[in-house]
Amino acid sequence: MLAGLALLTSACASIPADRYGVARLELEGVEEMDARALQACLATTERDRLSVDFGARGDPSCGAPPFEDAPDLRFRLWSWPWTDWPLYDRNVFERDLQRIERWYRARGFYDARVVATSHDPPSAAERDRVEEATECERDDDDEGCRVALTVRVEEGEPVLVRSRTLDGDADLGGPLREELADAWALELGDRFDEALYDRTKTAMLRAMRARGYGCASVEGRVVLDPEARRADLAVTVTAGPRCTLGEVIVTGHEDLNDEVILSVADLEPGQRYTGELLDEAQHYVYSLGAFSSVEVLGRPLRDDAGACTGVVDVEIRVAPGRRLRYGLGGGVLAGTWQSGLEQQDVRQWDIHALAFVEHRNFLGGLRRIRLEARPKLVFQPVSGPFPAPRFGIDTRLTFRQPSFLERRTNLVIDARYDWGPDPIDRYFRHVLDASIALQRSFFDGRLATNVGPRGNVFVVADDDVPFASFEVLFLDFSAQLDLRDDNRRPTKGVFASLELHAARFLSWDYVRVVPDVRAYAPLGRVVLATRFRLGSMHVQRASDALDPVSARLGPNPYRLRSGGASSHRGFLPGYLGDPPEASGDPSLPFTYNSGGLRRWEGSVELRVPVSEAFGIVAFADMGDVNRDPSFRFDYLRLAVGGGLRYDTIIGPIRFDIGVRVPGAQVVGSDDPPVGTNVRLFGLPLNGAFHLTIGEAF
Numbered sequence: 001m002l003a004g005l006a007l008l009t010s011a012c013a014s015i016p017a018d019r020y021g022v023a024r025l026e027l028e029g030v031e032e033m034d035a036r037a038l039q040a041c042l043a044t045t046e047r048d049r050l051s052v053d054f055g056a057r058g059d060p061s062c063g064a065p066p067f068e069d070a071p072d073l074r075f076r077l078w079s080w081p082w083t084d085w086p087l088y089d090r091n092v093f094e095r096d097l098q099r100i101e102r103w104y105r106a107r108g109f110y111d112a113r114v115v116a117t118s119h120d121p122p123s124a125a126e127r128d129r130v131e132e133a134t135e136c137e138r139d140d141d142d143e144g145c146r147v148a149l150t151v152r153v154e155e156g157e158p159v160l161v162r163s164r165t166l167d168g169d170a171d172l173g174g175p176l177r178e179e180l181a182d183a184w185a186l187e188l189g190d191r192f193d194e195a196l197y198d199r200t201k202t203a204m205l206r207a208m209r210a211r212g213y214g215c216a217s218v219e220g221r222v223v224l225d226p227e228a229r230r231a232d233l234a235v236t237v238t239a240g241p242r243c244t245l246g247e248v249i250v251t252g253h254e255d256l257n258d259e260v261i262l263s264v265a266d267l268e269p270g271q272r273y274t275g276e277l278l279d280e281a282q283h284y285v286y287s288l289g290a291f292s293s294v295e296v297l298g299r300p301l302r303d304d305a306g307a308c309t310g311v312v313d314v315e316i317r318v319a320p321g322r323r324l325r326y327g328l329g330g331g332v333l334a335g336t337w338q339s340g341l342e343q344q345d346v347r348q349w350d351i352h353a354l355a356f357v358e359h360r361n362f363l364g365g366l367r368r369i370r371l372e373a374r375p376k377l378v379f380q381p382v383s384g385p386f387p388a389p390r391f392g393i394d395t396r397l398t399f400r401q402p403s404f405l406e407r408r409t410n411l412v413i414d415a416r417y418d419w420g421p422d423p424i425d426r427y428f429r430h431v432l433d434a435s436i437a438l439q440r441s442f443f444d445g446r447l448a449t450n451v452g453p454r455g456n457v458f459v460v461a462d463d464d465v466p467f468a469s470f471e472v473l474f475l476d477f478s479a480q481l482d483l484r485d486d487n488r489r490p491t492k493g494v495f496a497s498l499e500l501h502a503a504r505f506l507s508w509d510y511v512r513v514v515p516d517v518r519a520y521a522p523l524g525r526v527v528l529a530t531r532f533r534l535g536s537m538h539v540q541r542a543s544d545a546l547d548p549v550s551a552r553l554g555p556n557p558y559r560l561r562s563g564g565a566s567s568h569r570g571f572l573p574g575y576l577g578d579p580p581e582a583s584g585d586p587s588l589p590f591t592y593n594s595g596g597l598r599r600w601e602g603s604v605e606l607r608v609p610v611s612e613a614f615g616i617v618a619f620a621d622m623g624d625v626n627r628d629p630s631f632r633f634d635y636l637r638l639a640v641g642g643g644l645r646y647d648t649i650i651g652p653i654r655f656d657i658g659v660r661v662p663g664a665q666v667v668g669s670d671d672p673p674v675g676t677n678v679r680l681f682g683l684p685l686n687g688a689f690h691l692t693i694g695e696a697f
Contacts, residue, residue, distance in 0.1 A: 012081040015144035018130050021085035022046050023137075023146040027100075029115075029153040030069075033107060036060050037067045041103055042096045044149065045086045050077045059612075065195055067107055088147050090128040100153065108192040110226035111156030120148040158191040162230040168237040179207040180237065192231040197222065204237055209275035214243030215300040215308030243273040246301060246311040252318050260366045261285055263403040265296070265316055273298070273312045280444045285316060287445070288402055289368055290360045292321040326357040333376075345564020345573035345690075346423040350392070352376035368400040378421050390428075392420020410439045412452075424556060424574060425594075428461040431557075435476060451477045456557065468547045472555045474503035474510075488651065489695075490520045491527050501558065509541035510554050518697050527607040531697045533567075535560040535599035538629070549594055553627065559595025560625060565690035566697065567601055568621045569658035570639020572678070572688050577625030596625040600633065603697065607645075615645035619696070621658060637673075638664035639687055651694045659687040 015021035025046040027035045039045070041062040097114045104112030119125040121136040124147045130136070136145030164184065169177050183203035185196040201218045208216035216239050223232040248267045250258050265281040278296045286294040295317040301309045330353045356372035373396075377389035396416045404411035418431040437452035454476040459469045477500040484493035494517070501512035516533040537560055542551035553559050563571030577596055601623035609615045619642070624635035643656035657680070660673035678685050 013084045014139065015085045015146070016087070017142055017144050019144040020088035020124050020128060020130060020136075020147040021144060022088050022149065024148040026148075026150045027153060028150060029155065032069055032109075032155055032158070033067050033104070034060065034069050038100065038103055041099060043092050043099075044088070044096045047079050047085055048083050049079045063106075063195055065193070065199075067193065067195075088124060088128050088149075090124075093149070097151065100151065104153075104155065106194040108158040108160075108231070109155050110159060110224070111154075113154050113156075114151060115154050116152035118150040118152075120150075121145065124149075157229055159224060159226060159229045159231050161186050161188055161190050161192055162232055164188065164233040164235075166235050166237070168239070172237075172239060173211075176207065176211050180204050183207060186233065192222075192224070192233075197233065201235060204235065206275060208237065208239055209298075212242045212272060212274050213239045214273045214298055214312040215240035215302075215310070240300075240308040241310040243300065243308075243310050243312045245269055245271045245273050245277075246313040248314045248316065250316045250318065252320070254320055256290065256318075256320060256361065257365050260288075260403055261316060261318065263407045264288060266407050267314055276444070278314065281314075281316070283444050284408055284441075285318065288360075288366050290321060290323065290366050291318045293319040321360070323361045324357075324359050327355070329354045345566050347573050348378060348380050348421075348423045350376040350378045351389075352394075362399075366402055368398075370396075370398045372396050376420070380421060380426050390421050392418070394418045394420070404438070406440070408440060412437045412439055422556070424561075425465075425467070427465040427467070430457075430459040430461060432457040437476065446483060447479070447481050449477075449479045451475070456555065458555065458557070466547055466549075467556070468545060468550060470507040470543070470546060470550065470555060472503055472508055472558075473506050474501045474512075476501060484520060489647070490529070491522050492520050494519050507543045507546060507550075508539060508554060510537060510539045512537050512554070512558060512560075514560075525609055529603075529605040529607060529697065531601070531603045533599075533601045533623075534631075537597045539597070553595050553597060556595075560597065560599040561595045562599055562601055562623055562625050563688075565654070565656065565692040566694075568603075568623050568637070568639065569619065569641060569656050569690060569696065570621055570637065570660045570673075570687045571658075576623060576637065578627070578674075594627075596627045597629050598626045598631045600624060600631055605696065613647045615647075615652070617643045617645065617656070619643070619656070619658070634667040636664055636667060641687065645695075648693075653691075653693055654695065655689070655691050656696070657685070657687065657689045659685065 037060040185199045205218045221234045282296040297315045298312045301311045352374045358370040362369040374394040399413040401411040415434040435454035441448040455473045480497045484490040497516045499514040514535045518531045521528045561574040563576035564573035605619040622636045622638045638661045639658040641658035645652040
């Protein structure tokens with residue numbers, strides 16, 4: 001403890017003895033505009049403090065809308081001892097006062113002025129160096145002073161948009177003209193803003209280039225009358241001819257393979273030019289993983305008179321990243337287990353170390369190979385959250401070959417060995433899983449497909465377990481269509497996926513089909529999210545060496561299950577469905593989560609943002625898992641509940657509580673809800689609660 005305290009003390013940031021550290025910077029008189037948006041453009045900043053933000057905007061960026069005043073709902077707490085002190089510089093502060101007036105003019109306030117400033121202590125107004133006799137607030141006698149700065153602003157009245165005109169679009173097609181008209185970011189009567197005017201011109205240029213006008217240009221003219229407080233806006237567009245691609249070159253790549261980059265970009269001379277074509281090429285080249293940045297630039301060719309020739313040369317400018325990567329780390333994994341495309345919830349968490357080495361230009365050709373190992377301590381709670389840990393290790397080797405057979409098709413070979421407790425039924429086993437797959441995405445990555453053979457060898461290590469070892473070989477096909485606006489925090493759009501297994505020859509012949517559809521719709525700031533998922537397992541043949549449960553329900557890793565944080569939140573992971581005692585089958589195993597042959601799930605969720613980082617949800621989940629080969633849509637097993645969200649860089653931390661609704665479990669039955677019960681804060685809960693990372697869907 002003493003060593004830790006000494007280390008913390010040595011890491012504390014301090015103010016140099018002859019300088020002022022900016023403790024506070026306040027802007028007074030900022031009423032129509034957002035003071036935080038203005039402060040983002042100033043070089044003089046106050047010391048950072050830990051804060052909890054309940055506002056809806058988050059941290060603004062300099063010059064990025066919105067700029068209007070918004071409630072500051074931050075709870076500013078304290079500064080960490082190691083947080084650096086920003087030093088006060090009198091010359092920089094004077095330039096910041098000019099920046100404030102320029103920022104207001106850019107926002108349409110041409111009468112805005114800085115009318116007063118104050119410094120505490122007052123001596124900082126005369127010089128930015130601390131003298132020995134200066135009286136001020138100090139942390140220690142051998143440190144400099146804290147200074148608090150206040151700037152008083154008079155905003156005045158803004159300039160408003162009186163008129164706007166668009167010229168040069170008369171000969172363009174109707175759809176493009178509509179796009180240009182919709183690109184206006186300023187309406188009549190709005191406050192004039194330079195950033196929104198520039199956004200208008202950028203959107204118009206993007207719309208024309210998307211239609212194939214590679215030589216298009218956009219010119220603007222604004223007539224301002226500050227005294228009358230009005231602005232007349234004019235934009236002139238020049239489309240030029242429809243363009244085709246010319247020469248395509250790669251620069252900045254050093255000794256990397258030109259052929260692979262050009263192949264993945266899939267740009268051919270003579271091809272019809274569009275802006276989306278270049279954006280798509282940039283996406284696929286960057287996805288090779290070998291570059292720190294990728295730019296795909298179109299350069300229209302012009303004749304001696306300066307006229308556009310209708311040909312656009314393309315430069316693919318890449319900045320190579322590190323080819324050899326390696327590292328050591330650690331982490332915690334809780335509540336989920338990946339089974340192919342489908343993520344299953346489990347009552348298991350682990351503390352693991354991670355060691356990996358990766359080469360992103362293996363044997364040339366931008367091939368990628370990665371080897372990683374995860375030794376782990378696995379915790380499988382039954383009666384308490386911290387049972388005795390069990391050791392395991394997970395190793396994985398992945399090889400990726402770009403432009404295999406076809407320009408944008410990847411060959412992916414993956415092999416994994418996992419030793420440790422089974423995440424579902426808790427006994428020890430060896431798992432060797434290997435696959436060879438062809439992966440191809442379309443439409444700038446919106447549609448992704450995967451197909452190839454996959455094998456799994458599962459060896460039970462414990463003697464007192466009523467399960468048999470097995471081998472399974474199947475064709476693995478999956479497809480995902482992602483039309484959402486954001487895959488981490490979607491607010492609108494649709495997502496659909498399909499996973500198909502077709503197994504033959506070894507321990508089973510079976511077909512497994514899992515479709516999943518999700519939809520998102522904005523209701524103001526609230527998001528309505530819905531999901532419907534099916535699952536169907538058709539076991540056609542089973543080996544005589546298998547135990548009765550496995551012979552009937554298929555391989556343990558790929559059985560259909562439900563319940564948990566990412567599926568039905570009224571049940572613990574894997575526990576949706578009838579318990580073995582209710583099935584009348586004495587051969588079923590000792591656990592309740594042995595899975596089934598048919599599954600359906602439906603969820604509705606309202607996501608309400610409280611701030612940029614915090615949110616609350618209300619949800620209703622229903623569904624069923626049946627061990628017989630039929631869907632039971634009258635088994636609703638409805639659960640309702642709510643939850644909290646706190647967004648982080650790795651996704652939202654999520655806490656959900658789901659309660660099973662009496663009378664809404666099985667249609668026509670008033671029997672009380674069936675399922676495992678838990679205790680929350682010492683109180684019994686006829687449902688389940690979940691603490692995890694990531695949205696439910």
